[in-house]
Amino acid sequence: MRPPLPLPPADEAHIPGMLLIRTGDDDDVWDDVLSRMGELPGMRGPGQASVSDAGSETSLPRRLIVTSDPAWRGASDRDVAAALGQPGVWVPDVVLLTDDRTEDNPQDRPLLAYDSREDFDAFWITPRQAAMTYLALHHPCVSWAIIRFVDQAPTDLAYELEEEDEVDEDCFYEPMGAKMEALDNPPRYTRPARALPLLDHKWDLLVRTDFTDDAAWAALLETVSRPAHTDPTENFLDQLTVVNDPAFAGATPEQVLAQVRHTPDKGDLVADVVLIADSAALNEPGGPVLAVPLADDIGLTFRVAASSVGVMLPNLGLSNMDISDWR
Template sequence: MCSPLPLPPEDAVRVPGMLLIHTGDDDDVWNDVLSRMGELPGMRQAAGHEAVADAATQPSLRRRLIVAHDPTWRGATVEDVTAALEQQPGAWVPNLILLTDDRTTNNAQARPLLAYTCYQKDVDSFWITPRQSAMTYLALGHPGASWAIERFVDTAPADLEYDLEEDEEPDEESFYEPMGVEMESLANPPRYTRPAHELPLLDHEWDLLVRTDFTDDAAWGSLLQQVSQPVNGDTSDNFLDQLTCVNDPAFADATPEQVMAQVRPHPDRGDTVADVILIADATTLRGSGHRVLAIPLTDDIGLTFRVGAGQIGTMLPNLGLSNQGIEDWRGSDT
C-alpha cells in the first residue's frame, strides 16, 4: 500500500509547482532524471514520511517542487496518484505531476516522464523530458504556462501512436515523441544551477532585454542603438520606448535559466507583451551582428534561439499580437 503523498497544507496564496514521484525500480535512472532537472529553486526532497519544508527560497517569487522517493510508490500509476490526492483534502495541489515509468528506464537518451495535471476533469497524461519539465517549472507563474501544458497533451499524449497487432508488445517506436526531446540532445542543454547570490526580480510589464555581460559598455551602447532603429522607416519611432532594458551588474554571468527564474508576470501586463525574454550575453556583445539570445516562456519553453538586434523591433510586437509564433523566428537562428 502506498504511503500518503508528502504534501504540505494548501497555502493562503497559491504557490505553483510540481510533484515528481519515483515510481520505477532503477535508482540510477532516478538519479539521472534529477541531475537533468538541476538545482531548481523551491525544490524539496521528501523520502518516506519526512516533512516537506516551505518552498520560499526566494520570498517574493515562490514555487514548489516536491520530489518523492518512497519505495511504497514503486509501480504506482496515474490512477493511484489521483486517488491518493483525493484522500488528502486540504493538501497543496501541484500544477503538474510527474512519474517515472518503464519508458523512462528504456529510453536513456530522453528519459521521458509520464505527466498529467489534476486540474482537468478528465486526466490527460502526456510524455515530457526532465529538462523540459524543469523549464516548464520555471515558467509556471506565467499565464501562458497552462496553455503550453495543453499543447503538451495534444502533441505528446501518453496513448500509443498507432494500434498494435495482436500479441505485439509496445516499444519506443510505438509512443509519441516526448516534449523536450530536442533539449535532451543538445551539446549544451539547459540546466538550472543556483546563482552565486540572490538575483533581482524582473517584472514582465514590458518586454525585457537583460544584460549579462559587462565587459564592454561600448558594445552594449551599440546594441541599444541597433534595437532603437525605427521600424518600417518611421523615424518618429524609437523601439526602446517599448522595451525594459535591464543594465544591472547583479546579473553578470547569469545563465539563461537563472534569468528565466526571476521573471515575474506583471498584474497589469499588456496583451502586446511577447512571451519571450531577451538576453544580451557575451556572445551578443562580443560577436558580430549583436545576435540576442531569446528565451521562450510558453512555446518551446526554455529552448533558446538567437535573433539579430535589428529584428527585435519586428519580432516582439508580432509575437505579442500573435501575428507570428516562435517557430517563425527560430529558423532565423543561423
C-alpha cells in the same frame, strides 16, 4: 493502501508547483532524472535541504516536491490522483512520474505527466523540459503550453499495433523536450552564486548578462532602438524594459528565466519571450540576442538579430506570429 504523499498543507493562496514521484527500482535512472532537472528553487525531497517556497524579494513562490518512497514503487497516475484527493493538502499543478519508458529510453528519460488541477490528459515530457516549465509555471501562458504538450506528446500509442507486435520506444510519441535532451549543451538550472533580483514582466524584457564591453552594449541598444530598415523617428526601446544590472553578470538563461515575474497591466501585450544580451550578442556581428521562450518549447533558446527585435516582440505580443516563426 499506499501511504500519504509528503505534501504540505493547502495554501490560502495557491503556490504553483510540481510533484515528482519515483515509481521504478533503478537507482541510476532516478539519479539521472534528478541530475537533468537541476538544482531547482523551491525543491524539497530526499537529499535536498528544506527551502522556503513562500517567495521573497528575490524569489518567486513555488515548490517542487520530490518523493522516492519505496511504498510508491509501481504507482500509477490513478494512485496519485486518489492521494491528491485527500482534503487539506496542497495540490500540485503538474504531477510527474517515472515510468517503464523512463528506464527504457536513456536518451530522453521521458516522464509521465499530467495537469492535476485541470481535466487534461497525460503526456510525455523530458526532465529538462519539465524543469524549464517549472521555472515558468506561474506564468499564465503555461496553461496553453501544457495543452500543447498533451496534443503533441500524448500517452496514446503513435499507431495501432497488430496482435503480434511488441510495444517498444518506436511505438510512442516523442516526449516534449526531446530537442533539449539532444543538444550538446542542454539547459540545466544551477543556483546562482548570489541572489538575483526579480524581473517584472510588465513590459518586454532585455536583460544584460555580459558587462565586459560598454561600447558594444551601447551599439546593441542603438540597433534595437532604430533598425536601419524602419522609420528613423521610431524608438523600439520604448517597448522594452532594459535591465542593465551588474547583479546579472554571468547569469545563465535558466537563472534569468527563474526570476521573471508576470506583472502586466490589464490590456498590456507582452511577448512570451525574455531577451538576453550575453557575450555572443555583444561580440558577434548582427548582435544575435538570445531569446528564452516562456511558452511553446519553454526554455529552449534561439537567437534573433538585434535589428529584428522591434519587429518580433509586437508580433508575438499580438499573436500575429508565434515563436516557431522566429525559431
